[in-house]
Amino acid sequence: KKWAATRPRISSTRLALQNFDMNYSVQFGSLWPSIRISLLSEQKYGALFNNFSDIQRMTQELECLNAVDFIWESQKVVQDLNSAAGQQASKPAVSTGTLAVPAESQAQPHPCLSTLISPNIRCYIFPKGDISLFPPARPDTLGILGYYLLDAASVLPVLALNVQPGDLVLDLCAAPGGKTLALLQTGCCRELAANDVSISRTGRLNRVLRSYIPPNICDIVRITSWDGRKWGDLEANTYDRVLVDVPCTNDRHSVMEEDNNIFKNMRKGERQMLPMLQLELLIAGILAAKPGGEVVYSTCSLSQLQNECVVERAVELLNIQYNIDVHVEDLSIFRRLFQDTFSFFPNCRLGELVVPHLTSNFGPMYFCKLRRVG
Amino acid sequence: LETLTSSPTENQRPVNPSHFGKVVDSFLDMGFSHAQIKELFSVQPRLPSQARLAVVSELLLLGLSTDSILKAIQKNTELLRMSPERLKNRADLLRKFNFQEGSLNHIVIHCPSIFTLPERRIEAVKDLLMEKCLFTVQQVSKILQTCPNVLLEDLDDLEYTFQFAYYRMGVKHREIVNSGFFQTSLADIKNRTIFLERLGLYQTPDKKGQTQIVNPKLKTLIRASETDFVTKIACSTIEEYEIFKKLLAREEEQKWNEDGTLEVE
Numbered sequence A: 001k002k003w004a005a006t007r008p009r010i011s012s013t014r015l016a017l018q019n020f021d022m023n024y025s026v027q028f029g030s031l032w033p034s035i036r037i038s039l040l041s042e043q044k045y046g047a048l049f050n051n052f053s054d055i056q057r058m059t060q061e062l063e064c065l066n067a068v069d070f071i072w073e074s075q076k077v078v079q080d081l082n083s084a085a086g087q088q089a090s091k092p093a094v095s096t097g098t099l100a101v102p103a104e105s106q107a108q109p110h111p112c113l114s115t116l117i118s119p120n121i122r123c124y125i126f127p128k129g130d131i132s133l134f135p136p137a138r139p140d141t142l143g144i145l146g147y148y149l150l151d152a153a154s155v156l157p158v159l160a161l162n163v164q165p166g167d168l169v170l171d172l173c174a175a176p177g178g179k180t181l182a183l184l185q186t187g188c189c190r191e192l193a194a195n196d197v198s199i200s201r202t203g204r205l206n207r208v209l210r211s212y213i214p215p216n217i218c219d220i221v222r223i224t225s226w227d228g229r230k231w232g233d234l235e236a237n238t239y240d241r242v243l244v245d246v247p248c249t250n251d252r253h254s255v256m257e258e259d260n261n262i263f264k265n266m267r268k269g270e271r272q273m274l275p276m277l278q279l280e281l282l283i284a285g286i287l288a289a290k291p292g293g294e295v296v297y298s299t300c301s302l303s304q305l306q307n308e309c310v311v312e313r314a315v316e317l318l319n320i321q322y323n324i325d326v327h328v329e330d331l332s333i334f335r336r337l338f339q340d341t342f343s344f345f346p347n348c349r350l351g352e353l354v355v356p357h358l359t360s361n362f363g364p365m366y367f368c369k370l371r372r373v374g
Numbered sequence B: 001l002e003t004l005t006s007s008p009t010e011n012q013r014p015v016n017p018s019h020f021g022k023v024v025d026s027f028l029d030m031g032f033s034h035a036q037i038k039e040l041f042s043v044q045p046r047l048p049s050q051a052r053l054a055v056v057s058e059l060l061l062l063g064l065s066t067d068s069i070l071k072a073i074q075k076n077t078e079l080l081r082m083s084p085e086r087l088k089n090r091a092d093l094l095r096k097f098n099f100q101e102g103s104l105n106h107i108v109i110h111c112p113s114i115f116t117l118p119e120r121r122i123e124a125v126k127d128l129l130m131e132k133c134l135f136t137v138q139q140v141s142k143i144l145q146t147c148p149n150v151l152l153e154d155l156d157d158l159e160y161t162f163q164f165a166y167y168r169m170g171v172k173h174r175e176i177v178n179s180g181f182f183q184t185s186l187a188d189i190k191n192r193t194i195f196l197e198r199l200g201l202y203q204t205p206d207k208k209g210q211t212q213i214v215n216p217k218l219k220t221l222i223r224a225s226e227t228d229f230v231t232k233i234a235c236s237t238i239e240e241y242e243i244f245k246k247l248l249a250r251e252e253e254q255k256w257n258e259d260g261t262l263e264v265e
């Protein structure tokens, strides 16, 4: 119980925090302290349900824990929105309470959830304020694990990708594979190309897939270890859906762990090159999409420089250099659907950002959807 | 045997009336009211009145008010069973701390066991505060006056609490003494300090004692009510603070059994 007299001179986590204090207090203003304390406190997990395991047993086990599938719960929001819209039509003067529904969506009932988000994904979480932990998943009789623990916010980019039956899907930066697993849960991928530049990490991805996905389904997955930036040359105009989940400053990790910390002095160059790498990866991802195809860009950073700015620059460059039109889709519906589960930053120029909050300590998770028009 | 085992209210004390009258006179002389004397005698009713008188006189000589004496005896009935010599010794020991007028009353009311604690316990607390924490004699007596509860605390916890203030919070001895720091539980102090620290509103001073932000004063930090602390000092919400406390408690637990492995992306 004594105090250690020696501490590393200035730790990388400390440097990261100093950097964030400087940048994010400007970006988030009075919201920053609450985000800061959440980054520095234990994060919450979600249990990505594995549809390839013993579904009944798993559902029972998770419900016994009092966990709820937040995606299923959001269906209720859709129903509320629909009935609110109906009421609105008859009694135009009545306000809808806490749901801030913009005028145009009040006018017509909401389209069903399945046309907005990827289907069949279930993710269990403990309700707001409940700090219970999930026990590690156990293998069923076939050796398949029942759920995968991840930041629940990281299924949002996959939901936003809105995978449709028969789609050809590319996961450009896939390891260790949380989002790859979620993509496979949809049961919609005709083929899924899962890539990650790091061979050791694709090894891990491989092991994750084998613990969750039966061999016959694994066959539709092609794992590669290429530089994602080259995809535009390798397989242009090929995919219906592309997920570009880029390497980033990984804000939560950077303030908590010394290991593999991108704020280490020797990684300064790498850190400064991140936005450029992200831009190149996004452009490659869009080039790999078919015309009409959809791309989701995501990071687990709060930084505008790595989020909105990269998207804006990519749209601009594709237009100028490749003569390709890219449309940035409106995802504000996500904010309404999942506002009970996540804390969304209300002022994103483009895309949506989940900010950590002690009552629902998920994220950071930025995601933005782009449609390749021509 | 019948009279000895009967209940105290019906118990007719086997003392002769004139002797009893003299005892009452002595208590009246000391400044006790009739009502106080009645209460005084209802504690340990079977005790010989001579012993009762001896203990009370010794306490009076320490400068305690009749009120404090009564409260102390009611809170710690063992006091009446102390031998006059032991009580004298303890009184001598307490005088050494140089308590100011009235402060002993406070201690006696809040921590009447100060008289019945073994002497080595008091010495051990004093030694810890002086030798390990480097407080001066005056500071130690001020700590005992304002926070007599330190006498009852586990010595390791006490040292850790001090170290938390000194090293982690960067507070100097004088401020620790003046803020009544030791009245607050370590858990509360930790919760509040780390809450502010993670919000970016508290910083451990560097070697030169400097910080980039202005830390709240220790006294304000520990004396504010929970609501005031959360809403005015931390500018946060009770909901967040409640969750934070639970999370921090779990973190501290996990520090001691480090093995948790989660799949993290």
Ligand SMILES: C[S@@+](CC[C@H](N)C(=O)[O-])C[C@H]1O[C@@H](n2cnc3c(N)ncnc32)[C@H](O)[C@@H]1O
Pocket: A154, A172, A173, A174, A175, A176, A177, A178, A179, A180, A195, A196, A197, A198, A201, A226, A227, A228, A229, A245, A246, A247, A248, B265
């Ligand atoms: C945020 S992680 C991906 C997490 C993953 N999508 C998941 O949900 O589990 C970013 C990944 O990008 C990979 N990466 C870095 N540079 C790359 C590049 N040039 N091409 C492809 N992948 C790259 C890293 O190895 C890292 O695994």
